[in-house]
Amino acid sequence: MLFGVIGAGQMGGGIAQVAAQSGFDVVVQDVRQEFLDRGRANIGKSLAKLHEKGRLAETPEVVLGRMRFTTALEDFAGCDLVVEAIVEQEAVKTELFRSLGCIVKPEGVLASNTSSIPITALATSSGRPERFIGMHFMNPVPLMGLVEVIRGYRTSDETARFVMDTAEQMGKTPLTCNDFPGFVSNRILMPMLNEAIQCVMEGVADKEAIDGIMRLGMNHPMGPLTLADFIGLDTCLSIMEVLHQGLGDDKYRPSPLLRKMVQAGLLGRKSGEGFYRYD
Numbered sequence: 426m427l428f429g430v431i432g433a434g435q436m437g438g439g440i441a442q443v444a445a446q447s448g449f450d451v452v453v454q455d456v457r458q459e460f461l462d463r464g465r466a467n468i469g470k471s472l473a474k475l476h477e478k479g480r481l482a483e484t485p486e487v488v489l490g491r492m493r494f495t496t497a498l499e500d501f502a503g504c505d506l507v508v509e510a511i512v513e514q515e516a517v518k519t520e521l522f523r524s525l526g527c528i529v530k531p532e533g534v535l536a537s538n539t540s541s542i543p544i545t546a547l548a549t550s551s552g553r554p555e556r557f558i559g560m561h562f563m564n565p566v567p568l569m570g571l572v573e574v575i576r577g578y579r580t581s582d583e584t585a586r587f588v589m590d591t592a593e594q595m596g597k598t599p600l601t602c603n604d605f606p607g608f609v610s611n612r613i614l615m616p617m618l619n620e621a622i623q624c625v626m627e628g629v630a631d632k633e634a635i636d637g638i639m640r641l642g643m644n645h646p647m648g649p650l651t652l653a654d655f656i657g658l659d660t661c662l663s664i665m666e667v668l669h670q671g672l673g674d675d676k677y678r679p680s681p682l683l684r685k686m687v688q689a690g691l692l693g694r695k696s697g698e699g700f701y702r703y704d
């Protein structure tokens with residue numbers, strides 16, 4: 426199987442890595458060589474860590490040997506499956522799928538790792554809605570067990586089966602849902618993170634206390650502010666906007682503090698600062 430991944434950021438890199446660990450040949454594309462170099466270096470570090478811990482039978486070099494990095498979308502022509510993991514903006518994804526639909530062989534399946542954008546709309550832009558689906562991996566991809574599979578309005582049973590089988594071959598558990606804003610995962614998770622940010626803004630408690638209360642009190646592995654930083658505050662804001670617009674209920678209104686932090690360029694771990702600082 427030839428597995429394509431678009432975007433070499435935290436999610437694209439993780440998806441490409443796990444696909445290569447599963448024995449697939451992988452092509453990874455990003456818009457600039459420097460993003461590919463950074464993505465490749467992050468994958469190398471993750472593989473080295475897993476190998477050190479005895480959780481990777483092959484050496485990192487062998488796994489990396491199944492991966493090819495490119496800036497050319499044309500390199501996806503022969504792919505059986507392409508998973509898109511670029512920025513969470515509908516207009517950018519729509520334009521990409523318009524091009525990709527003309528490049529990938531007709532029997533190839535296209536998938537989006539979007540956190541919240543309507544799969545049905547992206548499917549339409551690809552020109553192959555029956556062979557289009559949401560394949561939503563969780564962060565960090567090498568460590569998390571779930572793939573949320575989102576069926577668009579016209580996704581075929583065959584496409585859904587193929588993607589579920591592929592997720593299982595990647596060692597993940599696929600669970601299916603229908604195409605509603607935020608799907609299941611982010612419709613439930615993101616309002617909680619947004620509420621934690623609202624608690625910071627209103628001075629309900631300091632950020633360490635908010636995180637500690639949720640970690641120790643609810644046994645969450647990360648506090649909500651740490652998790653928001655980990656996901657990326659720009660991504661959190663985009664998801665809240667999709668929920669707010671798509672469901673039309675003010676209970677999904679993005680916290681003004683979240684909006685202000687994104688405007689200030691404080692995007693969390695990936696920019697070096699969010700609610701916390703990262704070296």
Ligand SMILES: CC(=O)CC(=O)SCCNC(=O)CCNC(=O)[C@H](O)C(C)(C)COP(=O)(O)OP(=O)(O)OC[C@H]1O[C@@H](n2cnc3c(N)ncnc32)[C@H](O)[C@@H]1OP(=O)(O)O
Nearest residue numbers: 471474475540562563564565567568610611646647652656
């Ligand atoms: C926004 C969306 O659309 C959807 C989403 O993805 S929402 C986000 C979903 N993800 C979560 O909620 C994650 C919540 N956090 C967790 O589950 C856990 O903190 C975690 C799995 C990330 C880490 O597990 P943990 O038990 O806390 O252990 P921790 O000690 O932090 O890390 C375990 C090890 O894995 C390593 N590790 C972390 N990321 C890694 C990666 N990508 N590759 C390899 N190793 C990795 C860590 O470095 C650490 O190594 P050491 O033991 O050598 O220190």
Ligand SMILES: NC(=O)C1=CN([C@@H]2O[C@H](COP(=O)(O)OP(=O)(O)OC[C@H]3O[C@@H](n4cnc5c(N)ncnc54)[C@H](OP(=O)(O)O)[C@@H]3O)[C@@H](O)[C@H]2O)C=CC1
Nearest residue numbers: 432433434435436455456460510511512513539540564656
């Ligand atoms: N972060 C998370 O926890 C999760 C995120 N997701 C989803 O995954 C997707 C990616 O998120 P994430 O990895 O965090 O984001 P990142 O910002 O880490 O990575 C996105 C990557 O895609 C690149 N890119 C942007 N536009 C294009 C384009 N037109 N063609 C090719 N590459 C492009 C970006 O380059 P540049 O730097 O120039 O923008 C960047 O390298 C989003 O849809 C997000 O909602 C899903 C699950 C969890």
